[in-house]
Amino acid sequence: MTKPPVHDPRRTLTLRDVSEASGVSEMTVSRVLRNRGDVSVATRERVLEAARSLGYVPNKIAGALASQRVNLVGVVIPSLSNMVFPEVLAGISETLEDTGLQPVVGVTNYSPEREETVIYEMLSWRPSGMIVAGLEHTEAARAMLAQAGIPIVEIMDIDGEAVDSAVGISHRRAGRQMAEAIIASGYRRIAFLGTMMPHDHRARKRLQGFEEALAKAGLTLADQEFYSGGSALLKGREMTEAVLKRSPDIDFLYYSNDMIGAGGLLYCLAQGIDVPGKIGLAGFNGVELLDGLPRRLATMDACRLEIGRRAAEIIAGKHAGTIGGEVIELFPTLQAGDTIRRA
Amino acid sequence: MTKPPVHDPRRTLTLRDVSEASGVSEMTVSRVLRNRGDVSVATRERVLEAARSLGYVPNKIAGALASQRVNLVGVVIPSLSNMVFPEVLAGISETLEDTGLQPVVGVTNYSPEREETVIYEMLSWRPSGMIVAGLEHTEAARAMLAQAGIPIVEIMDIDGEAVDSAVGISHRRAGRQMAEAIIASGYRRIAFLGTMMPHDHRARKRLQGFEEALAKAGLTLADQEFYSGGSALLKGREMTEAVLKRSPDIDFLYYSNDMIGAGGLLYCLAQGIDVPGKIGLAGFNGVELLDGLPRRLATMDACRLEIGRRAAEIIAGKHAGTIGGEVIELFPTLQAGDTIRRA
DNA sequence: CATACGGCTGTTAGCGGTAACATAGCGCAT
DNA sequence: ATGCGCTATGTTACCGCTAACAGCCGTATG
Numbered sequence: 001m002t003k004p005p006v007h008d009p010r011r012t013l014t015l016r017d018v019s020e021a022s023g024v025s026e027m028t029v030s031r032v033l034r035n036r037g038d039v040s041v042a043t044r045e046r047v048l049e050a051a052r053s054l055g056y057v058p059n060k061i062a063g064a065l066a067s068q069r070v071n072l073v074g075v076v077i078p079s080l081s082n083m084v085f086p087e088v089l090a091g092i093s094e095t096l097e098d099t100g101l102q103p104v105v106g107v108t109n110y111s112p113e114r115e116e117t118v119i120y121e122m123l124s125w126r127p128s129g130m131i132v133a134g135l136e137h138t139e140a141a142r143a144m145l146a147q148a149g150i151p152i153v154e155i156m157d158i159d160g161e162a163v164d165s166a167v168g169i170s171h172r173r174a175g176r177q178m179a180e181a182i183i184a185s186g187y188r189r190i191a192f193l194g195t196m197m198p199h200d201h202r203a204r205k206r207l208q209g210f211e212e213a214l215a216k217a218g219l220t221l222a223d224q225e226f227y228s229g230g231s232a233l234l235k236g237r238e239m240t241e242a243v244l245k246r247s248p249d250i251d252f253l254y255y256s257n258d259m260i261g262a263g264g265l266l267y268c269l270a271q272g273i274d275v276p277g278k279i280g281l282a283g284f285n286g287v288e289l290l291d292g293l294p295r296r297l298a299t300m301d302a303c304r305l306e307i308g309r310r311a312a313e314i315i316a317g318k319h320a321g322t323i324g325g326e327v328i329e330l331f332p333t334l335q336a337g338d339t340i341r342r343a
Numbered sequence: 344m345t346k347p348p349v350h351d352p353r354r355t356l357t358l359r360d361v362s363e364a365s366g367v368s369e370m371t372v373s374r375v376l377r378n379r380g381d382v383s384v385a386t387r388e389r390v391l392e393a394a395r396s397l398g399y400v401p402n403k404i405a406g407a408l409a410s411q412r413v414n415l416v417g418v419v420i421p422s423l424s425n426m427v428f429p430e431v432l433a434g435i436s437e438t439l440e441d442t443g444l445q446p447v448v449g450v451t452n453y454s455p456e457r458e459e460t461v462i463y464e465m466l467s468w469r470p471s472g473m474i475v476a477g478l479e480h481t482e483a484a485r486a487m488l489a490q491a492g493i494p495i496v497e498i499m500d501i502d503g504e505a506v507d508s509a510v511g512i513s514h515r516r517a518g519r520q521m522a523e524a525i526i527a528s529g530y531r532r533i534a535f536l537g538t539m540m541p542h543d544h545r546a547r548k549r550l551q552g553f554e555e556a557l558a559k560a561g562l563t564l565a566d567q568e569f570y571s572g573g574s575a576l577l578k579g580r581e582m583t584e585a586v587l588k589r590s591p592d593i594d595f596l597y598y599s600n601d602m603i604g605a606g607g608l609l610y611c612l613a614q615g616i617d618v619p620g621k622i623g624l625a626g627f628n629g630v631e632l633l634d635g636l637p638r639r640l641a642t643m644d645a646c647r648l649e650i651g652r653r654a655a656e657i658i659a660g661k662h663a664g665t666i667g668g669e670v671i672e673l674f675p676t677l678q679a680g681d682t683i684r685r686a
Numbered sequence: 687c688a689t690a691c692g693g694c695t696g697t698t699a700g701c702g703g704t705a706a707c708a709t710a711g712c713g714c715a716t
Numbered sequence: 717a718t719g720c721g722c723t724a725t726g727t728t729a730c731c732g733c734t735a736a737c738a739g740c741c742g743t744a745t746g
Contacts, residue, residue: 012492014732025696030734038693055490060467061413062732065404065701069734080432086423093450102464105448107436121445124403147398149355233635263635270637292576292606294613357702368726373704381723405702408731412704 013056022050033058064126073315074122074130075103078110078200082232082259083287084304085133088155091308092131099316101128110199116141123148129315135160136201151324153311156302157202158329167310167328171202174300174332175209178254178282181298181334183213185341187252187280189222190214193239193264194256196226203256206284210254223247227260236263244279251279258283258290261297265339269294281339286332296337303330356399365393376401407469416658417465417473418446421453421543425575425602426630427647428476431498434651435474442659444471453542459484466491472658478503479544494667496654499645500545501672510653510671514545517643517675518552521597521625524677526560528684530595530623533557534566536582536607537599546599549627553597566590570603579606587622594622601626601633604640608682612637624682629675639680646673 015026022029024043031037032047039047050056064070075092077085092103104127106118116138122130123144129151135158137145145152145163152164159172182190192210194203214220225243227235236255240263243250255261261283268275275281275295283290286301310328313319319326336342358369365372367386374380375390382390393399407413418435420428435446447470449461459481465473466487472494478501480488488495488506495507502515525533535553537546557563568586570578579598583606586593598604604626611618618624618638626633629644653671656662662669679685 012732016732026732027697027734028695031695034734036734038695040694043694055486057463057466057487057491059469059732061404061408061469062701063734065408065703066732066734068701070404080423080429081426083424086429089423089450107432120400123400126402126404143398144400148400231631231634233632235635237635266635266637288574289576291574292578292580292609294609355702359702369702370704370727371725374725377704379704381725383724386724402702405731406704408733409702409704411731 013054014059017054018047018051018056021054022047070126070128071101072125072127073101073103073312074106074119074125074127074132076106076108076115076118076122076130076132078108078115078133080105080107082257083289084285084302087304088133088308088311091305092312093308095309095312096316099312101312101316103131103312110197112136112138112141112199116144119144129153131155131311131315134201135162135166136199137163151315151317153314155307155311157205158327159205162325162327164324165311165314165326165328167307167314167330169303169307169330169332170209171205172209172212174284174302175206175211176213177209177334178206178284178300179210179213179217181336181340182252182254182280182282183217183219185276185280187341188219189247189250190219190252190254191223191225191243191247191250192221192254192256193225193236193243193260194227195260196228200256206256222250232257232259233263233266236260237267238263240264240267244273253279253281255281255283258285258287258297258299261299262290262293265293265295265297276339276341280341286335290337295339296335298335298337298340300332300334303332306330356397357402360397361390361394361399364397365390413469413471414444415468415470416444416446416655417449417462417468417470417475419449419451419458419461419465419473419475421451421458421476423448423450425600426632427628427645430647431476431651431654434648435655436651438652438655439659442655444655444659446474446655453540455479455481455484455542459487462487472496474498474654474658477544478505478509479542480506494658494660496657498650498654500548501670502548505668505670507667508654508657508669508671510650510657510673512646512650512673512675513552514548515552515555517627517645518549518554519556520552520677521549521627521643522553522556522560524679524683525595525597525623525625526556526562528619528623530684531562532565532590532593533562533595533597534568534586534590534593535564535597535599536568536579536586536603537570538603539569539571549599565593575600575602576606576609579603579608580610581606583607583610587616596622596624598624598626601628601630601640601642604642605633605636608636608638608640619682619684623684629678633680638682639678641678641680641683643675643677646675649673 015029018029019026029047031039032044108115108118119141131153133156135154154162154166156168158166158168159170223243225239265281273279282298284300286299290297358372361372362369372390374382375387451458462484474496476499478497497505497509499511501509501511502513566586568582596607608624616622625641627643629642633640
């Protein structure tokens with residue numbers, strides 16, 4: 001019923017306004033609003049009422065400066081548009097939720113320079129921790145992270161040297177594993193289709209591992225095709241067509257991600273090609289999308305949710321006793337789906 | 344060659360450290376690092392060199408408190424997992440890039456309470472502006488936004504009352520428009536398939552507009568089906584099967600988003616159903632994914648990139664002369680694709 | 687009755703920068 | 717020589733909040 005005593009909107013509200021409105025010191029107001037220290041019930045009520053009716057929103061900038069504590073965790077990822085990082089983020093948010101920590105996302109578009117800038121900007125807010133995708137950074141970025149004096153977790157990949165902690169899978173091993181499964185199923189003329197991204201180190205490492213395993217079996221890639229930009233599903237379709245026209249004797253297509261793999265699968269089905277009889281297919285990531293396809297594409301899930309969770313746990317200090325520097329390797333499972341012949 | 348004089352890593356670096364290392368006052372260092380005010384070239388060089396070799400990263404918390412200026416823009420969206428918001432974000436980032444402003448994303452999962460919390464948290468960092476998806480918020484959230492004294496832009500939707508500015512499309516009109524096109528093509532037994540999300544107000548408004556237009560033509564929805572959770576593509580497939588089994592005489596399926604529409608399309612094609620002859624299909628959003636499908640699903644693009652750009656322009660103050668309170672309506676275009684009969 | 691103690695509240699001194707103003711040196715017209 | 721205007725730099729006073737400590741009061745204790 002009482003009209004809220006809207007304050008002069010020109011001036012920004014401070015603790016002092018609340019303190020005056022409730023007749024106690026600023027310090028007591030601060031204590032009430034942070035639930036810290038002893039305050040009598042009566043005072044607490046009065047302060048909360050005053051704060052609410054004024055519409056007071058605390059100034060975390062001042063608070064952070066005074067307390068030298070910031071409840072922010074920087075998360076630096078290359079992209080938001082491919083379903084993999086949103087899921088990592090979900091794992092992070094979920095785990096951070098009940099720690100009072102809040103993730104702040106920065107996107108680099110796979111550019112090392114952009115990454116350096118984003119990291120610099122984030123560190124300038126003095127976050128409580130940083131989660132950064134990948135192990136490859138500019139020298140300056142590594143130095144900044146190392147000097148920051150906060151927990152750093154590099155995620156997704158463990159094939160390399162971490163600044164501090166790392167949580168991820170071995171992409172090299174993942175590529176190797178997939179190659180072994182393919183070879184075991186009897187395929188021999190194998191092609192690779194991927195993105196043209198010199199900075200997608202994880203895709204590169206998968207391909208490396210893949211080729212290593214082929215070599216061990218006395219094989220080499222029969223063909224390869226790369227793309228950049230555009231609708232991944234469409235590109236998968238187009239690249240598949242191009243490769244099959246160019247190398248009609250191909251019997252397996254290994255895609256660097258599920259989306260282009262799905263495009264390829266749709267193409268093959270539309271062409272009436274016998275999958276997995278005449279041609280086998282496999283992707284990477286284990287995205288949910290695949291469940292809706294007419295046939296289940298072989299893939300390997302990248303433990304995205306789990307990576308996010310573990311990284312967040314490290315930042316939140318849930319691994320008590322350790323002092324950073326831990327490397328957690330996760331192991332993706334191969335889902336054979338319906339696009340690889342049963343061995 | 345010179346080993347970088349790594350500072351005592353226990354203490355955090357401040358302007359004073361740089362000032363001592365370069366023999367000038369803190370103020371001069373501050374000026375150099377912000378490129379503000381006149382500093383001689385020699386001094387600037389010396390300061391930059393000192394800052395670099397120390398690995399100094401400015402403390403924006405202190406800077407923001409002192410200058411009462413924060414280069415952050417809060418962006419509050421319901422989800423990251425459906426491709427639509429990442430694209431809005433892309434538009435925002437792109438436009439903000441050369442303004443010195445930086446977007447900070449918060450996700451609400453379509454929960455009004457969560458949204459309120461996220462808005463509160465963001466405002467407590469005193470951002471320069473806020474971009475919030477949708478027009479429906481808790482009363483407290485609206486009040487906070489209104490009192491914040493910064494530009495607020497509500498995006499995606501304009502069917503309702505904005506706190507300050509708004510950029511979006513009329514979802515009611517979009518639904519109406521699609522219904523009209525469907526009716527004009529001769530379809531009469533029309534079903535709706537959508538998500539079970541009481542808080543997805545935009546989907547609700549589209550359905551409202553859709554039904555209005557049906558009513559005007561003397562029609563009503565012949566059937567409807569809702570889902571929640573899981574792979575949208577798969578759900579689209581399953582719901583389509585369910586609806587077609589239940590109501591075999593249906594001749595059009597209107598989906599609340601492209602992903603379930605794509606699932607439906609794949610199902611129909613797999614069943615050998617004549618699309619768009621026997622059954623027509625349409626979705627909503629105009630996502631890139633559709634380009635890779637065997638047939639192009641009819642849809643309406645939601646102007647996502649443009650919405651992000653315009654919202655960012657308002658925040659960045661590029662609409663000089665106006666003092667907030669502007670509402671920008673964008674007009675989505677209907678892309679008939681190959682799943683509606685040519686009238 | 688003095689003493690100790692715990693609950694509650696207030697005071698003081700920064701946190702690390704920046705705005706605003708003050709100052710020092712210099713070239714140059716008068 | 718004088719004084720003006722300009723550039724380059726320094727000084728002072730906060731920004732809004734919190735850590736640390738100090739004080740007050742009532743009650744339990746010896």
